[in-house]
Amino acid sequence: GPPALLTSKPSTPGDYDAVRKSIAGVLDNGDYDDGSYGPVLVRLAWHASGTYAKKDGSGGSNGATMRFAPECEWGANAGLAVARKLLEPVKAAHPWISYADLWTLAGVVAIEEMGGPTIPWRAGRSDAPDGSKIVPDGRLPDAKQGAKHLRDVFGRMGFDDKDIVALSGAHTLGRCHTDRSGFSGPWTNAPTTFSNLYFQELLNNKWVVKKWDGPLQYEDAKSQSLMMLPSDLALLSDRTFKKYVTQYAKDEEAFFKDFAVAFSKLLELGVPFPAAKAA
Ligand code: DDH
Structure with a gap:
């Protein structure tokens, strides 16, 4: 029950x-x-x-x-x-x-x-x-697009490059479903644990185009069991994004700290909280 x-x-x-x-x-x-x-x-x-x-x-x-x-x-x-x-x-x-x-x-x-x-x-x-x-x-972002689109969408909300990479680390969780987005599979082998594994997988694998009749997505060449969206790989091809990917892959504490701040801000966008009283 x-x-x-x-x-x-x-x-x-x-x-x-x-x-x-x-x-x-x-x-x-x-x-x-x-x-x-x-x-x-x-x-x-x-x-x-x-x-x-x-x-x-x-x-x-x-x-x-x-x-x-x-x-x-x-x-x-x-x-x-x-x-x-x-x-x-x-x-x-x-x-x-x-x-x-x-x-x-x-x-x-x-x-x-x-x-x-x-x-x-x-x-x-x-x-x-x-x-x-x-x-x-x-x-909301389109998984088929790249760095410029990410900056347009997240910039519209008020986020910068570091925020974009930190927030994207949420893809350490969960998976794509063919009956929802059309894409398929998880980004990590531990999709119900929040960690910096997404950044490690992104950096440490060779990503190749998945051969299937679905939309363009990538799979890791070695096990072919992990996936990346075109928008995920934009975090590797853009120099500034990649700098943060590398940092978060090495330093889970930095990722957790930046993610917590950015995710909290995301959830508060446009919410009319009472103004803080002057001291
Ligand atoms: Fe995402 N995401 N997301 N995502 N997302 C999908 C799944 C999940 C994009 C596309 C997809 C963020 C950013 C982006 C989560 C959290 C966050 C799926 C698959 C697609 C497609 C959906 C399905 O088939 O079920 C794109 C594009 C972006 C981007 O351009 C940045 C962000 C910022 C977050 C966040 O939470 C801060 C999570 C969690 C999932 C897994 C859902 C599930 O059911 O499992």
Whole structure:
């Protein structure tokens, strides 16, 4: 049956530790993918947030507009219904939390439970009543493109080259699914552990074009069991990106530190937190 925390009476409003425990309780499932919903929850938090545009403040995690069409139907969001549905019993056990806070907190808890860094997170997002604030499709990155596209997309959110590489390290988690993105396979052999392995695999393998009828992707020449997207390999072909890839491959602590800062910032883009009071 479901974990006890999901069946007991609704928790006290503001008890985020209780929400964290419920999220941790739904992560593991031996029948799903590599045994954990953690990676797809991280992807939900990222796609809910990564629509932000700094220039006009549109998009971002506030509003949880992915509950509505057309955002839930965007090609980029294929498969994320799995993550949203998984969190429904958590929402039912803690009805006072907004979906927008829940989805971002779930990404944070997933990363922490999978061995990653502590991610600064605060509540304050509210849910939009409908989809009227949904931004145009096309703001999330396209895996078929390269360095310029990454700088355009992440620059629009307010991120620099170092942030782009640090955030891309999330691909140490999870896998591509042919029935979601069309791509196939994991980036690492430990897709449910948060580590710097993505950067090590990226640097230390010879990447060759995978011969198949799917979209262009790369596989490691030796075992042919790991994958990279064209956008992942852009981190190797661009000198500045590669500098950070090399640093993070050597220094997991530096990666964890930079990732925690960048991921926390991502989840807060466009969220109207009360202004800090002057001292
Ligand atoms: Fe990603 N990502 N991502 N990604 N991503 C996919 C899976 C996962 C791109 C494309 C894809 C980030 C950046 C990029 C995660 C986290 C993050 C898949 C496969 C594609 C395609 C989806 C599927 O078939 O299920 C591209 C392109 C970029 C980029 O250009 C930078 C970032 C910044 C994050 C983050 O979290 C900070 C995670 C986790 C997954 C694995 C999901 C799963 O179900 O497993």
